[in-house]
Amino acid sequence: LCTLETALVESRESTRQARISTEESLRRARRVQRLRQQVSMTAGRVAELRQRLGQHTRRVEAASEAVETLTERRAAVQERVREAERALQRIPDQISSAVVKLRQDRIILEDLRAMLARQRALVAQQLLFIYPIDIGDISKTEEGYDEQGAIVQGDAYGGWSICGLSVIGPDSVRRWQDSEETAAALGLVTRVVDAVSRLMYIPLRFPVVPRGSRSTICNPMAKATLTTQSTALIAVAEWPLYMLRANDRPRLHMAIRLLSVCIEQFLCQHGVVDVDRHQLLPNLVQLLLAIEGCSFAL
16 A cells, blocks of 8 residues: 555656646747747848838938039039129129220210211202202292283292292192193102102101102002902002192192101101191201201201
């Protein structure tokens, strides 16, 4: 019995020891499993941290490249600033030289203007010499009788003449000789007006067409339609400065009025505002004298 009791105690002790060792093994296995889980989680975190570190590294590299680019731009901007400062330092010298050059150009321009004015005055004197304008027969300004005994009305243009040819008003023309004399005188006036336009480099508001005693004046604002067999052409209306028949009186009136407007245009250029359009030749003389007087004003 003692032996059995001893064996039973030993078996119990061994069983207890085995249980303790088994429990210890289970605890170790659980601990190992937890450690493995922790290692796997740590490995995932390490991988994530490595990925983040790679991203931060790339960002840092991009930032360093941007810093280098900005540094280069800053250096370029500083160089431009220095060049601008040097240019600003040169500006006063350039301004002074430009002022001197402008003064010289102004003096040259004033000399050229004076020379041009003197040349224009010389041409105006020559025009007055070539086409002398003076007061003609005063009797043409009053009422009288012609060879047939008919009453002749006075001339509205004051009896002035150019090269000895009088400009008789259309209403006063009764003979063919008077008509031709007026046409020739108006042809000379158109020649002088055209010469003044070329001399002053000013286009006429109503361009003239000098053709001697068959001169005309154009009105660009009035269009005339010319109809042919196949087409219809639109041309600038021309007003004749001559009278071939009695029906041409209104057209001659209009042509003389437009010619007076051309002379008035040049007079306004010379500061003469109060102009009587009925005084054709006196206005022309006043214009030539104004052009001649500009040389003395300079």
